[in-house]
Amino acid sequence: MEEFSSILDHIAPHIRLNEAEKELFLSVLRINKVKRKQFVEQPGFVSRYRTFVVSGSLRAFFIGIDGQEHTISLAVEGAMIGDPGSFLYKEPATLFVEAIEDSTLIQWSYESEQLLLKEIPHFALTMMQRAQQIAVAIQRRVISQLSLSAEERYAEFAKNNPELVQRIPLYIIASYLGMTREFLSKIRNQKIATKK
Template identity: 70%
Template sequence: MENTPGFSSLLHHIAQHITLTDQDKELFIAMLRTKKVKRKQLIEQPGFISNHRTYVVTGAFRAYIVSPDGQEHTLSLAIDNGMIGDPGSFLLQEPATLFVEALEASTIIQWSYESEQILLEKIPQFSVAMMRRAQLIALTIQRRVIAQLSLTAEERYDEFAQKHPLLLQRIPLYIIASYLGMTREFLSKIRKQKITPKK
C-alpha cells in the first residue's frame, strides 16, 4: 500500500515533522482515500462543513472567498505535494467560509475528520505534525499581512516570483493577482515593465 502513487510522498511529507513506525504507517495509510478531481471542480465551499484534510499528489488548487461586491480574493494556493483546505471549518467542524477549487485536473489524497481523531489517539506524534503545519500556515498568513502593509505591489510580486517560481508557472495570472492583492491589469503592467528593456 505504501507504494500506491502519492502515499509515499505523503508519508515523506509527514516524516519531515515526526518519526512514524511501520505500524503507524499502516494505520495512517488505512485511513487514506485517493480521489481524481476535474479542473474547476470544487472540493469545499461555503455552507458545507469541511470533513477532510486534502493532500495534493498532482495538480493545482486555490482557496478563495467572494466579497459582497462579487470580487474573488485568493487566500492560499497549492500544487504537487502541498495541502489545501478550509482549516477553520475542519478543526471546528462548522460551515466553511472558503471555496477550494481545482485549477487543473488533479489527484488528491484525503483523510476524514473522524479518521484524524483516531490518528491523534493512536499516534500521539501525529498531533505534532498537525501542530507544525498549523504553525507554518500562521507564519505564512503573518508574512502576507506584513507584505500587504509594508511592500509595494511590485515588491510583493518580486518576492512571490523569487519564493514560488513553480506557482508562477502553473497558476493563472488573474489568480496570482488576486493572491497578491492587485488587479490582473496592474500585475500585467508590472510583468511587462520587467520584460520590456529600459531605453
Template identity: 50%
Template sequence: MTEFSSIIQNVSRFITLTKEEEQLFTSLLRIQKVRKKQFIVQPEYVCQYRTYITTGALRSYFVGNDGQEYTIALAIDDWWISDFTSYINQEPATLFVEAVENSTLIQISYQNEQMLYEKVPKFERFFRIHSQRGAAAIQKRMLWSISKTAEERYEEMQKTYPQFLQRFPQYVIASYLGMTTQFLSRIRNQKLKG
C-alpha cells in the same frame, strides 16, 4: 512504493513512523481524483477533509459581497490545502477550494483524524508543527500585503515561488497578490521594457 509514499515522506519530515503506524495512517486516508475547475470545498458546507495534493494544483479563495475573488492560498504537489477554519471548528466554510489542474488528492476526514490522534498521538506533533509553520507563513504574507507595494509583492513571488507563476493563470496570481489583473499586467509589461 505505493500511492501513499509521497504523503508518508511529507509526514516523516517531522515525525518517525513504524510500519504498523504507517499502515494505520494510510488505512484512514482516501484517494480522490478531481478535474480542473471542480470544487472540493464550498461556502456553507462544512469542510470534511484535510487535503494533501499528490499531484496537481488547487487554490482557496473568498468571494466578497461585490463578487470579487480574493485568493487565500495556492498549493501544488506535496502541499496541503483546505478551508482550515471550517475544518478545525467543523463549521460552515466561507471559502471555495477549487482544482486549477486535474489533480490527485489524499484526504483524511475529521472523524478519522480524531481517531488517528487517539491511536498514534505522534500526529498531534506533526500537525502542531505543520500548523505553526502555516501560521508563520500566513503572517509573513500579511506583513507583505500591508507593508510592500504591488510591484514588490510580485517580485517576491517571482523569487520565492517561480513555479506558481507557471502553473496558475494571471487572474489567480493577481488576486493572490492583492491587485487587479490590469495592474499585474502593467507591472509585468514595464518589467520587460525597463
C-alpha cells in the same frame, strides 16, 4: 497504491512511523482525483476532510461583496489546503477550494485525524509544526499586503515561488496578491521592458 506511498514519502523526513502506525495511517486515507476547475469545498457546506495535495495545484478563495474573487491560499504538491475553521468547528465553509490543474488528493476526516493524533505521537508533532509554519506564512503575507507596494509584492512572490509564476494563471496570482489582472500584467510588462 502509488498515491499512498507518495504521502508516506513526503512525511518520512518529518515523522517516524513503525509498521503498525503506517498501517493505521493508510487505513484512514481516501484518494480524490479532481479535474481542473472542480470544487473540493464550497461555502455553505461543512468541510469534511483535511486535504493533502499529491499532484496538481489548488486555490482557496472567497467572493467579496464587490463580486471579486479573493484568493487566500495556493497549494501544490506536498501542501495542504482547505477551510480550517469549517473542518475543525463543523461550521459551514466560507471558502471555495478549487483545482487549478487536474489534481490527485489524499484526504482524511476529522474523526480519523483525532484518532491519528491520539495513536501516533509523531503525527501530532508533524501537524503542530505544519500549523506553526502556516501561522508564520500568514503573518508574513499580512505584513507584505500592508507594507509593500503592488510591484514589491509581485517581486517577492516571484522570487519565493518561481515555479508558481509559471504554473498558476495570471488572474489567480493577481487575486492572491490583491490586485487586478490588468495591473499585474502592466507590472510584468514593465519588468520585461526594463530587462530589455
